[in-house]
Amino acid sequence: MLRTATGFGLLVLGVLGLVLPVLQGGLFIALGxxxxxxxxxxxxxxxxxxxxxxxxxIRGVEAxxxxxxxxxxxxGERLRRFLP
Structure with missing residues (x-):
């Protein structure tokens, strides 16, 4: 659920970035x-x-x-060892 919301949020930012000069629209769309x-x-x-x-x-981002x-x-493993 969080991953889906994040993805759609990035897409919305990307669409806004296509019309607003402050945001990089293409970058946010690609990340979404x-x-x-x-x-x-x-x-x-x-x-x-x-x-x-x-x-x-794309290979760099996947890496x-x-x-x-x-x-x-x-x-997470370090935290599990640290906490009883």
Whole structure:
């Protein structure tokens, strides 16, 4: 639920960023699609199109995601050892 809300929130920011000069609309749209890609087929198709256009950038973001997940797992294990 939180992941879905975050993804749609990023998409809304991206759409706002397309009309407001302060926000980077394309970046927020890409991040929203990245977050939602496992849950929705339309987001998966959009991510595939982005990957065809910028394959190196998508691989870099996926590698960053894997590192963040591993870091979170390690921190959770450390916290479980610390707390009785």
């Amino acid at each position: 699609l990245f977050v939602l890609r496992h849950r929705y087929a339309w987001a998966r198709r959009a991510m595939a199109a982005l990957e065809r256009r910028w394959p190196h950038a 960053l995601e894997a590192r963040l997940i591993a870091w979170g797992t390690r921190q």
